[in-house]
Amino acid sequence: MCSHYNRFKTYLLALVFGVSSLALSTQAYAQAPDAAQIEKGTAVFDANCKQCHAIDEVVVGPALRDATKRWPSEAAILNFIKYPQKTIEGGNAYAKGLYDKYKQFMPNHDFLKDDEIKAVIAYIKNPPAKVEEKKTDAAGAEGAAKEAAPADNGVITYVLAALVLVLFLVLVVLGLLVSVLTKYLNSNTEGLDEDDKEVISQTLGFDKFFGSVAFKAAVGFVFFIMIAKAGYDKVYSVGIHQGYAPRQPIAFSHKLHAGMYEINCNYCHTGVYKAKSASIPSVNICLNCHNSIKTESPEIKKLYSAVEKNRPIEWVRVHNLPDLAYFNHSQHTKVGGVECQTCHGNIQDMEVVQQHSSLTMGWCINCHRETVVKAEGNAYYDKLVAMHAKKSKEPMKVENIGGLECSKCHY
């Protein structure tokens, strides 16, 4: 009976480890070096090149499909991407021809590492099959699509972690079974054949040790912890973009405009005191000044070329709540009297806008629990304040006017 049990145990262990190594190899496959390189290239491209280039379409610069074939070597194209102006002025005839055609310098990319540029080149060599861009200015949809990718990865890791957890539990149960059975048989050795006796009385050698359930369980456990940690990190970072500071198509500086020149926020963000959305300024607002200021600057010329081509500047959206949440600017800035800086940080000191707050539900709720409603001078609140004062000595918080009700923030 015991030798059967022993064999059964071996089969189960083999099965368990077969499945775990399968799980491991799927993950390894998903990170094959080439695919990773292209994926990295896509990210670098989206962050640095997309505003001026598409694969199959002329944007500001040429369409990049087969661009690598137009250059003699990878080193040559890498050097051009890094120092275009130098290459053109250095007398490279092909580059000069490009410049004559597009009449604009591509900016230097010496801030990128060589392996980042190589990744972009890999992406250009292996572009998506079809034209990927739907030409809408719905930056929101684009952001959502970008978020979907990491979410998928998170789910895969989660499933793997769950799988390994189940395997680990199987191991623990097996371990317990073995010790219980061994104890039972030890106290009850009559009627067993030689084989079985040997199994029971075995001592712990190296072979036995590495084959032992305890050892395998320990390995399984460490493995499980590693996977679980990876899953945890992924899942908890999905959708949170605190610190996100994408490179923008024009080097617009809040530090210069809102800081040094003290232009009011709502001069550009015209909706911020009267609408749900603060809104991003159109080119026309910039041209109020830049029709005459810095007209020779290459950055400002991008404004003129946008007007000529009649396309909006494709600012990369920084803050983006998921669609399921409702947030209204005027309610907070005008009615609530909350300063921009409370939520957005010191924008007037930022060269490049960065997401200051987490924008999670917990963040909204915490502030609603702590913040006193600005009720003076607002007749709408007089009754509410009087009612609240009857019930409590505490000042009236956002919480008390329904700021924690699900339906206020979720449709």
Ligand code: HEC
């Ligand atoms: C501000 C606009 C702009 C940005 C950003 C930009 N480019 Fe360009 N790119 C151009 C222009 C314009 C040209 C045409 C050459 C010229 O006039 O300098 C060009 C040319 C090129 C060429 C040569 C194409 C050919 O047909 O041989 C490559 C390759 C290229 N860019 C890659 C990149 C990569 C990679 C990035 C991002 C790391 C990038 N560019 C970012 C504007 C831009």
Ligand code: HEC
């Ligand atoms: C001269 C026009 C101008 C002024 C003044 C200005 N902004 Fe902006 N703001 C922009 C432009 C253009 C963008 C989009 C490009 C960027 O993110 O840098 C932007 C982006 C932002 C964003 C990020 C939007 C997103 O994509 O999520 C915030 C937040 C912001 N501004 C807040 C402020 C605050 C607060 C002030 C006042 C202290 C201010 N801005 C003043 C033009 C302006």
Ligand code: HEC
């Ligand atoms: C109320 C006037 C005003 C508005 C509106 C305005 N700017 Fe400016 N901008 C300035 C001033 C002033 C400077 C600094 C000029 C200087 O350094 O001599 C400047 C400088 C710049 C520069 C730096 C140029 C360089 O090469 O040094 C950029 C880029 C720029 N603005 C982009 C924008 C954009 C994009 C918008 C629209 C979202 C905008 N500006 C709206 C007044 C304005």
Ligand code: HEC
């Ligand atoms: C109570 C917090 C809070 C305050 C105060 C606040 N914002 Fe925002 N802001 C947000 C949130 C949250 C988003 C993201 C909204 C979304 O994705 O729907 C946002 C987005 C923006 C955007 C991107 C465009 C948009 O409307 O989605 C701009 C620009 C902006 N804020 C400017 C401002 C300015 C200027 C002020 C001050 C006058 C201000 N904000 C005050 C929380 C705040």
Ligand code: HEC
């Ligand atoms: C810095 C503090 C702060 C943060 C952060 C904040 N709020 Fe508020 N919120 C307020 C204040 C103050 C009011 C009260 C305004 C008023 O008097 O009507 C308010 C009111 C509201 C209301 C109306 C509640 C009611 O019962 O009338 C909604 C909805 C709301 N906030 C949504 C959000 C969402 C969604 C977020 C997060 C994305 C958020 N808020 C983040 C301070 C904040």
Ligand code: HEC
């Ligand atoms: C003050 C505004 C506010 C209130 C009140 C609020 N939520 Fe949210 N909720 C948000 C915001 C903003 C998000 C999106 C940010 C995030 O995912 O963390 C969100 C996200 C969610 C999500 C999606 C979570 C995810 O990870 O995708 C669920 C589910 C949810 N809320 C349920 C509720 C329920 C149930 C209540 C009532 C008990 C409630 N919320 C009250 C602002 C609010």
